[in-house]
Amino acid sequence: MTTLSDPPKEQFRLSMLLYDTRYRSATIQVIAMLGFMLLAAWLINNTAQNLAALGKPIDFGFFTEPASYDINQRLIDYTSQDSHLRASIVGLLNTLVVAVLGCVTATILGVIIGVLRLSKNWLVSRLMAVYVEMFRNVPVLLWIVFIMAIMIETLPSPRDFRGDDAEASMSLFDTVAVTNRGVYIPDVLFGHRDPETDEFTSWRTGLGDFPVGASESNPACASYFASEGPFAGRPGEGCGTFQISLDLMVILIVLGAGIYGARAIANRADRIQEATGDRPTTWYLRLGVIAVPLIITLWVLGFHLGYPELRGFNFSGGTHLRNSLIALWLALSLYTAAFIAENVRAGILAISQGQTEAASALGLRPNRTMNLVILPQALRVIIPPLISQYLNLTKNSSLAIAVGYMDLTGTLGGITLNQTGRELECLLLLMLIYLIVSLLISGVMNWYNESVKLKER
Amino acid sequence: MSDTHANTVAYVRETMLPQVAPPASSTGPVGWARENLFSGWFNTVVTVISLAIIAWILIGIVPWILSPTWGATSLSECREILTAAGSVGEHGTSGACWGVIRERWVQLLFGFYPSDLYWRPILSFVLMGVALAPVLFADRVPSQLIWFSAAFPFIFPWLLWGGTIWGPLAVAAGFVIGYYVFRILGAATSNLIGLVVGVLAAVIWWLFLSGYVVDALASVLPLGIEEVPSRNFGGFMLSITIGVVAIACSLPLGIVLALGRQSDLMIVKYICIGFIEFIRGVPLITLLFVASTLLNIFMPPGTNFDIILRVLIMVTLFAAAYMAEVVRGGLAALPKGQYEGADSLGLDYWQAQRLVIMPQALKISIPGIVSTFIGVFKDTTLVSIIGLLDPLGLSNAIRADSNWNGIVWELYGFIAVVFFIFCFSMSRYSMYLERKLRTGHK
Numbered sequence: 001m002t003t004l005s006d007p008p009k010e011q012f013r014l015s016m017l018l019y020d021t022r023y024r025s026a027t028i029q030v031i032a033m034l035g036f037m038l039l040a041a042w043l044i045n046n047t048a049q050n051l052a053a054l055g056k057p058i059d060f061g062f063f064t065e066p067a068s069y070d071i072n073q074r075l076i077d078y079t080s081q082d083s084h085l086r087a088s089i090v091g092l093l094n095t096l097v098v099a100v101l102g103c104v105t106a107t108i109l110g111v112i113i114g115v116l117r118l119s120k121n122w123l124v125s126r127l128m129a130v131y132v133e134m135f136r137n138v139p140v141l142l143w144i145v146f147i148m149a150i151m152i153e154t155l156p157s158p159r160d161f162r163g164d165d166a167e168a169s170m171s172l173f174d175t176v177a178v179t180n181r182g183v184y185i186p187d188v189l190f191g192h193r194d195p196e197t198d199e200f201t202s203w204r205t206g207l208g209d210f211p212v213g214a215s216e217s218n219p220a221c222a223s224y225f226a227s228e229g230p231f232a233g234r235p236g237e238g239c240g241t242f243q244i245s246l247d248l249m250v251i252l253i254v255l256g257a258g259i260y261g262a263r264a265i266a267n268r269a270d271r272i273q274e275a276t277g278d279r280p281t282t283w284y285l286r287l288g289v290i291a292v293p294l295i296i297t298l299w300v301l302g303f304h305l306g307y308p309e310l311r312g313f314n315f316s317g318g319t320h321l322r323n324s325l326i327a328l329w330l331a332l333s334l335y336t337a338a339f340i341a342e343n344v345r346a347g348i349l350a351i352s353q354g355q356t357e358a359a360s361a362l363g364l365r366p367n368r369t370m371n372l373v374i375l376p377q378a379l380r381v382i383i384p385p386l387i388s389q390y391l392n393l394t395k396n397s398s399l400a401i402a403v404g405y406m407d408l409t410g411t412l413g414g415i416t417l418n419q420t421g422r423e424l425e426c427l428l429l430l431m432l433i434y435l436i437v438s439l440l441i442s443g444v445m446n447w448y449n450e451s452v453k454l455k456e457r
Numbered sequence: 458m459s460d461t462h463a464n465t466v467a468y469v470r471e472t473m474l475p476q477v478a479p480p481a482s483s484t485g486p487v488g489w490a491r492e493n494l495f496s497g498w499f500n501t502v503v504t505v506i507s508l509a510i511i512a513w514i515l516i517g518i519v520p521w522i523l524s525p526t527w528g529a530t531s532l533s534e535c536r537e538i539l540t541a542a543g544s545v546g547e548h549g550t551s552g553a554c555w556g557v558i559r560e561r562w563v564q565l566l567f568g569f570y571p572s573d574l575y576w577r578p579i580l581s582f583v584l585m586g587v588a589l590a591p592v593l594f595a596d597r598v599p600s601q602l603i604w605f606s607a608a609f610p611f612i613f614p615w616l617l618w619g620g621t622i623w624g625p626l627a628v629a630a631g632f633v634i635g636y637y638v639f640r641i642l643g644a645a646t647s648n649l650i651g652l653v654v655g656v657l658a659a660v661i662w663w664l665f666l667s668g669y670v671v672d673a674l675a676s677v678l679p680l681g682i683e684e685v686p687s688r689n690f691g692g693f694m695l696s697i698t699i700g701v702v703a704i705a706c707s708l709p710l711g712i713v714l715a716l717g718r719q720s721d722l723m724i725v726k727y728i729c730i731g732f733i734e735f736i737r738g739v740p741l742i743t744l745l746f747v748a749s750t751l752l753n754i755f756m757p758p759g760t761n762f763d764i765i766l767r768v769l770i771m772v773t774l775f776a777a778a779y780m781a782e783v784v785r786g787g788l789a790a791l792p793k794g795q796y797e798g799a800d801s802l803g804l805d806y807w808q809a810q811r812l813v814i815m816p817q818a819l820k821i822s823i824p825g826i827v828s829t830f831i832g833v834f835k836d837t838t839l840v841s842i843i844g845l846l847d848p849l850g851l852s853n854a855i856r857a858d859s860n861w862n863g864i865v866w867e868l869y870g871f872i873a874v875v876f877f878i879f880c881f882s883m884s885r886y887s888m889y890l891e892r893k894l895r896t897g898h899k
Contacts, residue, residue, distance in 0.1 A: 018647040029724040122493035123507045137880035138873045139835035149865040395740035423750040435738040
């Protein structure tokens with residue numbers, strides 16, 4: 001009888017680092033790490049040497065210096081005396097504005113076009129196919145500069161609006177002026193003021209703005225800290241770091257409460273339906289719960305629209321959307337809509353024919369089938385590629401620099417970089433901010449995707 | 458009813474009726490139109506609206522295109538011709554001004570490339586077609602042509618930029634040196650050592666030795682053609698050059714990155730993830746800013762390399778990150794059984810990738826790969842922002858010319874049509890390739 005013995009204990013030999021798959025992966029990783037660190041060290045060393053030779057050590061101090069350039073389209077107060085930091089924030093907000101506007105428009109357009117592309121009507125589906133191919137196969141930068149050029153060259157200039165038989169007229173019941181200097185739309189105002197004395201003409205004055213970080217030494221804040229006078233409690237322009245519209249806050253709160261109430265009523269209707277089988281009619285209650293408090297709030301706050309008016313050679317009043325914003329917004333929306341349409345089409349095609357047939361067997365009409373059966377299921381397929389389209393749109397908004405819209409690339413990566421000569425700092429920060437924005441968008445959308453995706457065991 | 462007929466059947470048909478052709482209204486063009494265009498009141502309304510839109514566009518565009526302005530040399534001359542021809546619309550003259558395309562199309566194609574050397578870009582693009590043939594249509598051309606495809610990456614820059622022939626030859630020699638070091642050392646010791654030393658040898662050759670060798674050879678045997686500096690490059694030639702190089706380099710780089718991201722080696726994996734996510738998180742324009750302002754700072758002091766080369770590097774890295782994600786999708790879509798099957802056959806990692814995994818994964822990801830290609834080609838227009846004269850950059854210059862000040866549709870329309878032709882044919886090719894490679898149930 002032979003006795004079973006342990007196999008001979010293998011001795012570790014150096015060559016096993018190369019030939020034994022158990023150890024080879026460690027060798028490869030060490031080599032990769034070494035290579036990566038060498039490359040990084042080489043780059044950093046070069047950068048340090050070059051910066052020392054140029055006499056520009058890394059320094060973010062320039063952010064507090066005055067920017068001394070103007071930004072014509074902005075959300076928060078800004079003058080050329082403000083710092084580069086504030087200019088960059090204005091730019092970041094502009095990026096976000098165009099990204100949000102573009103994402104909303106592109107989604108609406110894209111869903112419509114994607115559904116229409118699957119229409120049984122041959123002509124409509126062909127037209128939509130032409131739209132999609134036309135926008136997908138031409139660079140977005142070309143669309144941006146093209147739309148910008150068309151707006152400048154073909155739209156009427158403000159002086160065409162003058163006179164009794166003017167060549168151009170304002171559209172939408174004289175509320176919107178479309179000119180080659182941009183589009184003037186009505187803006188939202190609270191509290192009627194006398195045009196002569198600038199004093200409020202009724203007790204409905206609105207709540208005004210709340211300046212964050214206001215200081216008494218700032219002359220713009222004098223009226224905010226005053227206890228009497230026509231503008232007591234109202235901050236002047238440039239008071240505080242930024243100002244929050246209290247009117248808007250109140251409206252948002254009332255609106256949110258209204259929606260919450262409407263949902264409570266709908267839930268109650270659901271419970272009654274489950275208990276008795278009859279669903280009470282509640283749509284007018286739900287509408288009332290949202291609309292009535294909102295209208296009362298708006299009236300109390302003295303809500304009205306300020307229409308743009310032609311004064312001299314230009315329009316004043318209203319909100320001025322620059323050509324660059326409109327061109328960028330339009331081009332990004334139309335371009336991204338073509339991609340979203342394809343995603344929507346793919347998502348709908350991914351739902352099996354049986355679902356449509358089952359829905360018609362239940363007696364649902366085609367558009368109810370689409371809304372209640374197909375789209376909710378297709379949504380799960382559509383959302384992941386939709387996330388990347390939103391990211392693409394946000395990143396493509398950096399092309400604003402081609403039409404002079406002052407977004408983050410135009411301020412931090414454009415004029416600030418050129419004025420201060422701090423390429424390294426500006427570009428690193430620029431990339432970092434875009435990276436953070438991208439990660440935030442994909443984080444939010446992934447969270448949404450988690451919440452709508454099919455829950456399996 | 459049936460009761461009354463049960464016993465008193467007046468007539469029961471005993472023969473089959475002959476088949477009758479379907480009614481005329483449900484066949485042929487009429488039937489097709491009823492089915493597809495006028496199947497209900499709603500569809501009819503939609504069809505009529507669509508027809509109205511198409512008619513409106515055609516009425517606007519056809520007379521505009523057919524305007525007799527090919528000979529004009531300025532926008533005002535165009536307007537004179539149009540006024541003389543009587544085609545005056547409500548907003549002044551209506552009609553395209555094609556003179557700008559006739560006068561500037563050569564510039565839009567070649568930029569400021571010396572006009573007596575136009576044969577070089579033309580020849581290089583023709584040769585590119587020859588070199589691409591064995592890659593694109595592998596079953597229709599002789600397979601020996603693939604050797605020319607391998608040599609083409611060295612011929613192409615030499616033809617475009619000119620200079621001594623020893624430069625591209627020295628670059629090619631680096632690959633040969635690296636390959637032979639890998640083969641010899643790999644056979645003698647292990648593949649890993651061979652690979653590392655081979656790469657090192659090639660890098661040392663390119664960075665330190667090739668310069669002297671090229672100088673020496675060029676002084677002994679000055680073979681070369683006239684050099685053309687990068688600032689003369691422009692137009693579609695520049696777009697295609699950047700696009701083709703970035704496409705060709707990004708695919709292998711993207712595959713390597715995707716494999717790295719999928720691998721079990723943790724450090725390699727995280728390096729790849731970091732790279733891919735960073736590049737995908739920032740806009741291309743910031744990377745181009747890096748190319749135009751920062752890349753020289755990252756290099757050893759005194760290096761100053763060509764702006765087009767810098768742009769090429771950044772565009773390639775950008776495209777590679779997106780390509781890596783597309784290929785990763787293909788790898789993830791492959792059933793796990795394929796990996797296990799390859800392992801059970803005793804194939805090592807690279808053999809399995811080469812023979813089993815990649816052919817299938819790449820086939821799955823063809824649509825994504827081609828749409829990345831199309832995206833890269835479209836993104837080459839961004840170089841106009843950092844001052845290179847691609848078609849868009851040139852169009853700004855042309856619009857600033859006092860003769861053509863105010864021209865929009867003709868110029869951008871021309872550029873858009875050319876881009877459309879390139880991108881659309883790429884997407885059609887991808888559909889052809891998908892059909893050709895489809896091995897599943899038909």
